[in-house]
Amino acid sequence: MMKIRxxxxxxxxxxxxxxxxxxxxxxxxxxxxxxxxxGGSLKIYAKLLExxxxxxxxxxxxxxxxxxxxxVGLKKSGCHGFxxxxxxxxxxxxxxxxxxxxxxxxxxIIEKTIVNDEIIDRLVYHDSNGVAYNKQEDIPFYKNxxxxxxEHCGRINAESIAEYIAExxxxxxxxxxxxxxxxxxxxxxxxxxxxxxxxxxxxxxxKWASVLKQxxxxxxxxxxxxxxxxxxxxxxxxMEGDPHKVIEGMIIAGVAxxxxxxxxxxxxxxxxxxxxxxxxxEKAEARGLLGKNILNSGxxxxxxxxxxxxxxxxxxxxxxxxxxxxxxxxxxxxxPRTVEHGLFDKPTVLNNVETFCNVPPIINKGADWYKQxxxxxxxxxxxxxxxxxxxxxxxxxxPMGTKxxxxxxxxxxxxxxxxxxxxQIGGPSGGCLCISATENHLDLNMDFDSLKKVGAMIGSGGLxxxxxxxxxxxxxxxxxxxxxxESCGKCVPCREGTKRMLxxxxxxxxxxGTLEHISMLEELADTISHTALCxxxxxxxxxxxxxxxxFRDEYIAHVVDHKCPAGQCKALVNLIIDPEKCKGCTKCARxxxxxxxxxxxKKPHTIDQSKCIKCGTxxxxxxxxxxxxx
Amino acid sequence: MNKEVKNKLDEILLSHNNDPTLVIAIMxxxxxxxxxxxxxxxxxxxxxxxxxxxxIYGVATFYENFSLDAKGKYIIKVCDGTACHVRKSVPVLExxxxxxxxxxxxxxxxxxxFTVETVSCLGACGLAPACxxxxxxxxxxxxxxxxxxxxxxxxxxxx
Numbered sequence: 001m002m003k004i005r006x007x008x009x010x011x012x013x014x015x016x017x018x019x020x021x022x023x024x025x026x027x028x029x030x031x032x033x034x035x036x037x038x039g040g041s042l043k044i045y046a047k048l049l050e051x052x053x054x055x056x057x058x059x060x061x062x063x064x065x066x067x068x069x070x071x072v073g074l075k076k077s078g079c080h081g082f083x084x085x086x087x088x089x090x091x092x093x094x095x096x097x098x099x100x101x102x103x104x105x106x107x108x109i110i111e112k113t114i115v116n117d118e119i120i121d122r123l124v125y126h127d128s129n130g131v132a133y134n135k136q137e138d139i140p141f142y143k144n145x146x147x148x149x150x151e152h153c154g155r156i157n158a159e160s161i162a163e164y165i166a167e168x169x170x171x172x173x174x175x176x177x178x179x180x181x182x183x184x185x186x187x188x189x190x191x192x193x194x195x196x197x198x199x200x201x202x203x204x205x206x207k208w209a210s211v212l213k214q215x216x217x218x219x220x221x222x223x224x225x226x227x228x229x230x231x232x233x234x235x236x237x238x239m240e241g242d243p244h245k246v247i248e249g250m251i252i253a254g255v256a257x258x259x260x261x262x263x264x265x266x267x268x269x270x271x272x273x274x275x276x277x278x279x280x281x282e283k284a285e286a287r288g289l290l291g292k293n294i295l296n297s298g299x300x301x302x303x304x305x306x307x308x309x310x311x312x313x314x315x316x317x318x319x320x321x322x323x324x325x326x327x328x329x330x331x332x333x334x335x336p337r338t339v340e341h342g343l344f345d346k347p348t349v350l351n352n353v354e355t356f357c358n359v360p361p362i363i364n365k366g367a368d369w370y371k372q373x374x375x376x377x378x379x380x381x382x383x384x385x386x387x388x389x390x391x392x393x394x395x396x397x398x399p400m401g402t403k404x405x406x407x408x409x410x411x412x413x414x415x416x417x418x419x420x421x422x423x424q425i426g427g428p429s430g431g432c433l434c435i436s437a438t439e440n441h442l443d444l445n446m447d448f449d450s451l452k453k454v455g456a457m458i459g460s461g462g463l464x465x466x467x468x469x470x471x472x473x474x475x476x477x478x479x480x481x482x483x484x485x486e487s488c489g490k491c492v493p494c495r496e497g498t499k500r501m502l503x504x505x506x507x508x509x510x511x512x513g514t515l516e517h518i519s520m521l522e523e524l525a526d527t528i529s530h531t532a533l534c535x536x537x538x539x540x541x542x543x544x545x546x547x548x549x550x551f552r553d554e555y556i557a558h559v560v561d562h563k564c565p566a567g568q569c570k571a572l573v574n575l576i577i578d579p580e581k582c583k584g585c586t587k588c589a590r591x592x593x594x595x596x597x598x599x600x601x602k603k604p605h606t607i608d609q610s611k612c613i614k615c616g617t618x619x620x621x622x623x624x625x626x627x628x629x630x
Numbered sequence: 631m632n633k634e635v636k637n638k639l640d641e642i643l644l645s646h647n648n649d650p651t652l653v654i655a656i657m658x659x660x661x662x663x664x665x666x667x668x669x670x671x672x673x674x675x676x677x678x679x680x681x682x683x684x685x686i687y688g689v690a691t692f693y694e695n696f697s698l699d700a701k702g703k704y705i706i707k708v709c710d711g712t713a714c715h716v717r718k719s720v721p722v723l724e725x726x727x728x729x730x731x732x733x734x735x736x737x738x739x740x741x742x743x744f745t746v747e748t749v750s751c752l753g754a755c756g757l758a759p760a761c762x763x764x765x766x767x768x769x770x771x772x773x774x775x776x777x778x779x780x781x782x783x784x785x786x787x788x789x
Contacts, residue, residue, distance in 0.1 A: 034767065035754055035769075037767070038760070038767035038768070039757070039769060083756025083757065084756060228750065229751070230710075230711030230712040230750060231751060231755050232751070232755075233756075268695050271765060306654075306655070307654070307655060307658060308693075309657075309693035309695045309696060310694030310695035310696075311693050311694060326650060326652060326654055326689070327689065328688055328692040329692065329693070385755055387758060388712070388713050388716045388755075388758075389716060389717070393758070394756055395756075424712060462712070462755075464712045470716055478715055479712075485750075486750070
């Protein structure tokens with residue numbers, strides 16, 4: 001691979017690759033994100049390649065600098081975002097999005113769409129009213145989004161540096177190296193009001209400025225790809241779908257702060273992200289865009305990948321650096337802050353993946369451009385992973401300050417299998433947004449400051465939608481169990497406190513709760529959030545505090561009436577037999593381990609509630625679906 | 631420890647330049663090879679890296695992905711992230727455990743064929759509830775599909 005030695009050569013390559021890309025008559029972008037790969041998208045890719053080769057279609061899988069006219073570009077892209085409808089396939093230049101594509105569809109796609117420009121109606125997205133959307137951009141899911149960090153995800157070949165360069169990649173590095181001083185870069189970032197996308201929302205420019213100030217000659221840039229919040233996969237998609245952008249953002253951070261070594265810490269559950277990043281780093285090194293004397297500027301920068309081994313707490317800054325150093329990933333007392341004493345005790349810039357992905361566009365287009373999105377002090381966009389009981393699950397990016405209603409109903413297509421009850425935002429450190437007697441959060445602006453006011457946080461951006469069949473006490477218990485599991489055990493409030501809170505919540509969901517349990521939960525929540533060592537512990541009680549605030553009725557129903565209004569807590573609901581459906585086959589009476597079911601043959605049976613242990617064996621065994629929770 | 635294992639360990643250590651700060655990566659490679667961390671291997675790398683055994687044990691037990699017990703041929707991980715949880719991952723987990731007669735305390739079958747464990751969010755939330763078998767993701771699971779999957783894997787193993 002030819003090295004790119006100067007800025008002029010980079011511009012030259014961009015022109016060449018861009019021309020080659022445009023010379024392709026059609027481009028097929030098969031989604032290569034984790035979701036679609038699990039749905040078989042790689043098989044679809046292989047099948048397309050095989051069929052086109054057989055039929056003598058000039059199929060280009062690798063972008064060369066020489067244009068090849070009448071060719072069809074075939075590529076594995078990053079996540080397109082519409083995971084619910086995967087495997088996905090985008091066809092350029094028409095901008096068609098095919099959904100739920102199967103291997104058997106490949107032949108027809110080539111024959112009709114690639115060769116004859118025909119659209120296959122069965123494969124395009126249809127909304128609930130049956131309206132077909134031929135173009136990806138017209139689908140409501142995409143129409144209401146603004147993609148900056150995810151700009152290239154699903155649009156370029158995730159494993160090709162040539163395509164990234166063709167789209168203007170590494171231009172921001174060139175600009176930072178040749179047209180700007182470190183102070184100017186930081187000023188630009190500060191002016192854009194970019195805030196950390198990993199949860200805290202700390203101003204990125206201020207963080208970089210603190211590192212630049214340090215006199216130590218050795219500094220580090222660390223990218224936090226330890227996206228551990230359950231229900232979040234934005235960072236994964238960016239690392240998988242646009243790895244060069246992460247690298248570019250890190251190089252710019254290095255230029256701005258005087259660091260020459262970068263680390264990307266990726267959690268072990270993301271093998272595909274590690275693979276794509278490895279490929280990207282190798283290619284950037286081969287091109288001379290990483291390593292010594294980048295573009296003949298005299299600036300050196302290298303990146304290493306460090307893989308996590310399954311510990312949520314490693315998303316916390318000092319725990320993460322401790323893990324890269326080969327230790328137990330335990331947080332330490334701050335200050336000193338990571339910007340002063342970070343990795344290997346050196347000044348360290350530690351930012352999240354999405355934050356780095358926002359850097360190249362800001363450098364390229366300027367802070368004023370960036371500030372057109374989002375409200376004051378909360379500028380830019382935010383990627384969210386929209387999951388749970390929502391019609392369109394997937395990865396989205398919207399301007400900061402977008403209303404929750406737009407996200408769930410316009411983009412998400414509404415709530416699945418029930419009525420909207422609430423969303424859990426920000427994972428185990430976050431809170432709930434909901435509609436209740438006193439609150440209506442659907443019209444709340446989703447940005448750092450507005451969410452903070454109602455006791456929630458953006459966190460890394462996981463949005464889990466709950467419907468009326470989800471019990472909020474059970475949700476709080478679930479998060480507490482998660483935090484308890486992941487507590488590193490260093491400080492007492494978190495280690496012991498979360499354990500006690502989990503016991504209390506379990507008591508409530510299993511029907512042993514009293515009003516005293518609730519007051520004890522509140523007292524513990526207060527103590528833990530004031531005394532725990534790190535962010536994990538300090539926010540551990542947030543889901544409980546937030547559900548208690550907005551869904552107190554549900555807690556009361558559990559402990560006073562011994563009822564679970566959502567019908568999810570097994571111990572608090574009764575199993576009953578529907579006399580209409582019961583045929584009297586006696587199977588349930590035979591399988592019941594405690595002999596709680598009785599009745600005559602061929603006549604409806606009944607369950608003696610005083611004996612029933614609610615194990616559900618009868619329900620599993622009933623062929624007529626006659627047994628249900630009351 | 632036999633020679634073959636020793637050579638393998640030397641090879642892994644060398645690929646990481648015997649760097650003690652890379653002990654996590656080294657143990658990951660060992661686990662990839664043997665599906666768990668055999669005790670004698672840890673003793674060996676402790677000497678090679680000049681790190682106390684206690685420190686290595688400390689690191690190995692801190693991270694969830696490391697196992698000091700041997701695991702089955704097929705490692706089934708049921709995702710218990712939020713999205714999977716609200717889309718009913720627990721019945722899937724229970725089904726796996728029921729069919730294979732394993733539990734949280736005893737996750738591996740006696741024939742060393744299956745290990746069933748939970749995993750915190752796989753990030754495949756769009757496919758909830760999800761599980762993985764040796765890192766291959768299986769989307770939108772149900773108890774019925776779980777039973778089917780075990781049947782298929784058993785057949786595959788017999789071949």
